[in-house]
Amino acid sequence: MEWRDEGVLLSVRKHGETSVIIDVLTASHGRHAGVVRGGVSRKMTPILQPGSQLDLIWRARLSDHLGSFTVEPIRSRTAGVMNDRLALAGLNAIAALVRFALPEREAHPGLFQGTVTLLDLLSVTDAWPLAYLRWELALLDELGFGLDLSRCAVTGSFDDLAYVSPRTGRAVSQQGAGEWADRLLPLPLCLLGQGDASDREIVDGLSTTGHFLAGQLAHSVGKQLPAARDRLIDLLARQG
Amino acid sequence: MTQAPRDIEVLIDLMAKLPGLGPRSARRAVLHLVKKRGALLSPMADAMQTVAATARECVECGNIGTADTCAICSDPKRANGEICVVEDVADLWAMERAQVFQGRYHVLGGTLSALDAVGPDELRIPKLMSRIASDGISEVILALNATIDGQTTVHYIADQLENSGVRMTSLAQGVPIGGELDYLDDGTISAALKARKSL
Numbered sequence: 083m084e085w086r087d088e089g090v091l092l093s094v095r096k097h098g099e100t101s102v103i104i105d106v107l108t109a110s111h112g113r114h115a116g117v118v119r120g121g122v123s124r125k126m127t128p129i130l131q132p133g134s135q136l137d138l139i140w141r142a143r144l145s146d147h148l149g150s151f152t153v154e155p156i157r158s159r160t161a162g163v164m165n166d167r168l169a170l171a172g173l174n175a176i177a178a179l180v181r182f183a184l185p186e187r188e189a190h191p192g193l194f195q196g197t198v199t200l201l202d203l204l205s206v207t208d209a210w211p212l213a214y215l216r217w218e219l220a221l222l223d224e225l226g227f228g229l230d231l232s233r234c235a236v237t238g239s240f241d242d243l244a245y246v247s248p249r250t251g252r253a254v255s256q257q258g259a260g261e262w263a264d265r266l267l268p269l270p271l272c273l274l275g276q277g278d279a280s281d282r283e284i285v286d287g288l289s290t291t292g293h294f295l296a297g298q299l300a301h302s303v304g305k306q307l308p309a310a311r312d313r314l315i316d317l318l319a320r321q322g
Numbered sequence: 323m324t325q326a327p328r329d330i331e332v333l334i335d336l337m338a339k340l341p342g343l344g345p346r347s348a349r350r351a352v353l354h355l356v357k358k359r360g361a362l363l364s365p366m367a368d369a370m371q372t373v374a375a376t377a378r379e380c381v382e383c384g385n386i387g388t389a390d391t392c393a394i395c396s397d398p399k400r401a402n403g404e405i406c407v408v409e410d411v412a413d414l415w416a417m418e419r420a421q422v423f424q425g426r427y428h429v430l431g432g433t434l435s436a437l438d439a440v441g442p443d444e445l446r447i448p449k450l451m452s453r454i455a456s457d458g459i460s461e462v463i464l465a466l467n468a469t470i471d472g473q474t475t476v477h478y479i480a481d482q483l484e485n486s487g488v489r490m491t492s493l494a495q496g497v498p499i500g501g502e503l504d505y506l507d508d509g510t511i512s513a514a515l516k517a518r519k520s521l
């Protein structure tokens with residue numbers, strides 16, 4: 083068995099004295115693990131950092147074997163984020179959430195492309211937290227837990243949307259919420275593609291996506307949401 | 323295959339567990355030791371026995387020494403208000419080899435890692451905070467690895483010390499001494515360019 087693909091490195095775990103097992107998100111083969119022989123060497127360590135874009139060749143005798151990777155760097159993102167604590171927290175949250183949410187060996191080409199774009203934004207613009215929020219929405223959507231923010235679930239109105247139902251993930255307008263408003267999740271304007279997307283709004287948006295990530299996704303995979311995501315939200319909240 | 327006597331086999335099995343050695347290289351090493359038992363094996367056995375009896379972690383910094391407080395922490399000349407935070411004892415020894423740092427150290431014992439479930443409580447961060455509060459520290463040098471995990475830990479510690487009033491610095495990143503640009507990865511070149519200095 084052999085294939086070649088492009089991927090983003092998610093994590094590295096030492097395997098024996100000289101090798102590592104890497105977890106990558108690839109374009110056509112989804113999240114995939116494999117051994118990199120000599121992965122702890124001085125030459126390979128800078129290449130094998132989370133977030134790096136890699137050219138990968140995977141080989142194994144049988145398709146269900148762990149297999150081994152031959153790795154060539156395409157571009158490193160380490161230097162771009164290393165001195166920016168928020169961007170570094172963003173990179174850690176993205177890698178941790180992909181590892182947490184996506185099953186192995188299931189292709190998600192759209193999400194792969196979105197993840198690459200988001201990772202590229204980390205060192206380019208300060209507006210990436212909004213892109214991160216949208217990426218979490220896309221992640222939920224990709225896994226079948228997408229939110230329907232197009233119209234009010236109660237009145238059918240397209241205007242005045244202010245809440246999200248914690249049970250159905252559908253938008254609810256101010257009028258439709260009525261006395262139930264305090265039981266609904268916030269729907270910040272930035273989730274509707276409006277407003278100035280302040281850090282406060284983004285944190286509100288992340289609390290809404292977090293509700294579904296924790297309640298639906300974490301529940302279905304039987305794990306807790308990664309701490310790296312909490313650290314990112316904490317930093318954003320302090321900044322806002 | 324002819325087996326070595328049982329006692330020697332035990333020694334070979336133990337040696338094979340050392341980093342860098344496998345069963346075959348352990349066998350060669352043990353054979354070499356046995357052949358030179360007067361010059362090597364006996365002194366080594368004595369030294370190992372002594373180290374096994376005396377080696378311990380310094381209660382202050384986490385360095386390995388032969389007393390409760392290591393030689394660096396008990397040297398009053400090194401109480402200059404600077405503390406260098408390293409990931410591992412090997413990093414501390416590397417810094418000491420360079421003989422350029424005259425302050426004291428703090429060994430964290432790892433870096434924050436979500437993958438390995440290493441949080442702040444698993445590292446010696448609370449002890450670092452208490453040392454900074456009680457030892458009159460004016461500067462904390464964060465000498466952690468230039469990796470994602472290392473720098474995540476740097477930012478975490480910097481966050482914790484934000485209101486402590488101590489100066490926080492970290493090691494520079496860039497071209498190593500003797501390094502050739504052609505052989506450097508693009509991340510290192512990028513870091514070096516960002517940290518360029520005026521001549």
